[in-house]
Every structure is written in structure tokens, then in C-alpha cells.
Amino acid sequence: MQPFDKEYVCGIAKQILNIDSPTGYTKRAIDFMDEEAKKLGYTTGRNQKGNLLIYVDGKDSEHTLGLSAHLDTLGLMVRSIKDNGKLAITKVGGPCLPTLDGEYCKIYTRDGKVYTGTILSCSPSVHVYSDASTLERKEDTMEVRIDEVVHSKADVEKLGINNGDFICIDTKTQITESGFIKSRFLDDKISATALMGVLKYLKDNNITPQRDLVIMFSTYEEVGHGASCLPEEVEELLAVDMGCIGTDLACTEQDVSICAKDSSGPYDYEMITRLVELSKENKLNYAVDIYPQYGSDVSAALRGGNDIKGALIGPGVHASHGMERTHYDGVESTMKLVVSYITKY
Numbered sequence: 001m002q003p004f005d006k007e008y009v010c011g012i013a014k015q016i017l018n019i020d021s022p023t024g025y026t027k028r029a030i031d032f033m034d035e036e037a038k039k040l041g042y043t044t045g046r047n048q049k050g051n052l053l054i055y056v057d058g059k060d061s062e063h064t065l066g067l068s069a070h071l072d073t074l075g076l077m078v079r080s081i082k083d084n085g086k087l088a089i090t091k092v093g094g095p096c097l098p099t100l101d102g103e104y105c106k107i108y109t110r111d112g113k114v115y116t117g118t119i120l121s122c123s124p125s126v127h128v129y130s131d132a133s134t135l136e137r138k139e140d141t142m143e144v145r146i147d148e149v150v151h152s153k154a155d156v157e158k159l160g161i162n163n164g165d166f167i168c169i170d171t172k173t174q175i176t177e178s179g180f181i182k183s184r185f186l187d188d189k190i191s192a193t194a195l196m197g198v199l200k201y202l203k204d205n206n207i208t209p210q211r212d213l214v215i216m217f218s219t220y221e222e223v224g225h226g227a228s229c230l231p232e233e234v235e236e237l238l239a240v241d242m243g244c245i246g247t248d249l250a251c252t253e254q255d256v257s258i259c260a261k262d263s264s265g266p267y268d269y270e271m272i273t274r275l276v277e278l279s280k281e282n283k284l285n286y287a288v289d290i291y292p293q294y295g296s297d298v299s300a301a302l303r304g305g306n307d308i309k310g311a312l313i314g315p316g317v318h319a320s321h322g323m324e325r326t327h328y329d330g331v332e333s334t335m336k337l338v339v340s341y342i343t344k345y
Contacts, residue, residue, distance in 0.1 A: 002204075002205050005201070006328065008196075009194070010175055014175065016032060018173060020075075021072055022074060022166055025166045030046070036196060037196075042199060052071075054199065054214070056199070056202065056214075058212040060210060064231070066213070067237070068226070070192070070219070070297060071188075073187075074093040074169075076089045076144075076166075076168075078162065081156045082153065084151070086143040087117070089119075093223055097139070097142060100137075102118065103170055104116065104117070110164075115146055115148060117144045117147055117167075118145045120143060121141055122141050123141075172323070180327050180328075181326050182323070183324060183325075186325070187317060187320055188241045190242070191314050192240075194334045195215055198338050201339060209342040214230075221300065225300050226297045226300050227300050235308060236310065236311075237298050237306075238310075238313065238341065240312075240334065241314045242314045242316075242317035243316040243317060244257070245316050250289055251316040253315070253317070254330050255316045255330055257286070257314055258276060258311075259288075259291055262290070263294055263299075267310055267311045267312055270309065274341065275337060282337070285330070298312055315331045
């Protein structure tokens, strides 16, 4: 297999990770990927939910394989404005709230203004609060301090900030010399990046997949219904999402993970077997694991009534829904497995 364009892949990763896109506020990220796909010469479309669809012609136009990754991320929303000028929060998706204590953020108003702030516990100083270190970090005990001179609810409202405005978290994206990719929201922007790397690889090497492809970048995966509605021609869906790392799991940051079962049940036996065999044939770093606290775009598609087979793969990501990290080796193994699958089946 020819080498992938690492500079392109890392460049896309940096750009997309720095576009704020919590579930429900994904248009800028979708627009960016749409433009990138068109630059590579692909035809695109969107469904009513705002999911991006990228079409790739295959040798067999009678059958269609879908691939998906999600561009929506975790985040927060303004639940209410407090009398002291701080913002009460509500979660978008399932962020690990203790990891957000002290993080910088942006507040996006519906009239296009952007304000900066900091997410803090309601007992933010050890010099003042006896429970500063022990207070449980949860929605009711955390708030946003806005970087504006505000002392009351009325002061905040004058800025144009209202209930329901999105609060987006600083990703702190870095790619190290040793190949590690560190950032919030690698779940699932690193896999969306991998699919863009696959699209560029097909163009660069003049490769036609076996079947027509529909590559979907979904927008509501973190709240459970990202790919619940698929184009009717899709017969199989391969979700490319993060692989979990931790207790009792085989995956590392340098592997492509193949998920045999998650909270929605086992994935398609035939597809998983093919993916394992291809990993062995191509001498990829891979692991097969079970994720009991996980769901994917395939889970949503099956629950949505789509008549498909489904499987799930992705690069290993450490500390998911917190301060995440993966390695370029895992991303490359994921891209290699995707290319192997779409060119053989």
C-alpha cells in the first residue's frame, strides 16, 4: 500500500479540531469538510438533519457501502443566567464534567457575538471555600465566568447572551514530534479526518472502490441519533469512531480498534470477521474489543429501522470524553483498514 499524505491528514485534523461544533451547532464544521471534499473533486449533498454526504463511484454501482464519522462534539449550553452574572450550564452530550473545571470557553450568541470565559466550580478558590477541592463537579455546582464586566443578570442580558446559547470548550490541540495527537474531541474528529485522508488517498492513487460509497459526516451522534436515517441505497455501514482504552481492553493509541460488541449489541459477524482478516493480511496494529458503555452511528442507524449490516472501527483514543489523546500510527492503521475493506469488498 502506498503511503498516506501525513501532512494533509495532520493539517485537516488541526483545522477541524479548532472549529467549534457541539451537537446542534455543527454547520461550520460541516461546511469546512464539504469544501475540502469538493476540492478533491467529489460530489456532495446534505440531508435535512445537516449530515454531509460524499459520493464516490465504485466498480459496482448496484451495491453501496456507507462509511460514517461524526463531526458533532460534546459541549455545554447556557441553562440560565444567575443574579451574580455567572452562567448556569447544561450538558450537550456526555462530557466528563470534572475535567472541565478551569477550562477556557467561548459563548456563541444567536445574533453572532462571541464572548470568552472560564468554566469553574461554584467554589473556585481554596482561600475562600472550605470545599474548593472536595465539591463534586456536576452541572449544579459548575458555572461560567464571562470575560466581561458583569455583576448582574441584567448586565449579561445586555451583552446579548441568553438561555440556550452554546458554550464551546477550548480543545488545546497539539501534535507532538513523537506522533501523539492531543486534543479534546478526537471523538470523533480524528476519525472524520481519517476518512478525508482515505478520500485523498483514492484520488492520489487513482483507486476505484469495489462498490459505490456514501461517506457520511453526521451531526447528532453524541445525543444518539446521528445516522438514524441513511440513504436507502446503503446496504452496509462501517462507522469510523474512536477505539476505547482502559481496564480489560486490548486497544492502544497505536492500534485500529475493531469493536465486536457495544451497548447496542454485537456488530455484524461477517463484517467484523472480514475486518479482522484484512488486519492480519496487511499486518496492521489492531485489537478486537467490547465496549459496554458505547454506542455508534451504526447503533443509531439500526434503531432507526435501516435494513443494513453494520460494523465499527477506529483509532485508539485514551481518556475519552476528557482530555483525549491518540497516535498517528493508530490513525494510519485505521485508514489502511478502510482502504483495504473498500477495495476488496
